[in-house]
Amino acid sequence: AAANEVCTGMDLQLFADTVAGATYAWTGPAGFNSSLQNPVINGTQANASGVYTLTVDVAGCSRSSDTVVIRVHEYPSVWLGDDTAACETQVLIQPKNPMPSGTFLWSTTETTPSILVTQPGAYWLAVTENGCTAVDTILVDLSPEMDVSLGNDTGICLTNVPLELHSPQATGTSYLWSTGITNDRIFVYTSGIYWVTVSRYGCTGSDTIHVEVVPDPVINIGADTVICEQYPYRIGTAIPGATYAWSTGAATPYIDVNSTGVYVLEVNVNGCRVSDTINITAMPAP
Secondary structure (H helix, E strand, O other): OOOOEEEOOOOEEEEOOOOEEEEEEEEEEEHHEEEOHHHHOOOOOOHHEEEEEEEEEEEOEEEEEEEEEEEEEEOOOOOOOEEEEEOOOEEEOOOOOOOOOEEEEOOOOOOOEEEEOOOEEEEEEEEEEEEEEEEEEEEEEEEEOOOOOOOOOOEEHHHHEEEEEEEOOOOEEEEEEEOOOOOOEEEEOOOEEEEEEEOOOOOOEEEEEEEEOOOOOOOOOOOOEEEEEEOEEEEOOOOOOOEEEEEEOOOOOOEOOOOOEEEEEEEOOOEEEEEEEEEEEEEOOH
């Protein structure tokens, strides 16, 4: 008698030599019997394990018997757990149920009972025991420390409000702003200190920004005019607390000009920038 190994749920095919004029009688575990030469047991279960006996009868003149041992094995139990997300750069994955015996093969080609993964993705483990193989897959999402930036402290002109504050993050991120808003962005209308805390899979990050809403300064460097080129003409304006940027590169409130051109002055008051332009035509002395 030879032993044959099958897994639960598989179809079991029994075979017998062909004998002319013979009748066949199979018996086996769990009350199995068949008069077919090569019967099939569909969806074999554990109770099908045991000794199967075949009796061959040739016209009542000759009778012989043989046996075969069938062992039906359960599939190994392998469960890697629920899909996971971690605020880490690496994570150890292994079966969560009692460690099965047998051989291991991971989608990474490793053959150890557990693996350390450093990249997000789907990982599967195949466990083989007694020729029966079971597979489970887990989806791993790794989220290293979150980078949150609202930018540098800034000012904005009153006429330009609101100022949008936003720190782009991956899908699945939750937000909490100092204003109580839980959207991914807020719109600022007044001066103040604003912060946001973001979280994703237990990983958090935050940032703070100071925003100043500045009334637009009034700037007037004069009307377009014609001058005599031998007499420099002073243009500009002085605004408390401002910094100045002329199209000529000068950084003073006033400049003296004696040549034809378009002159632009930008005034910056705590981040609020406004500008004015003057067109000067310089005439030569008669």
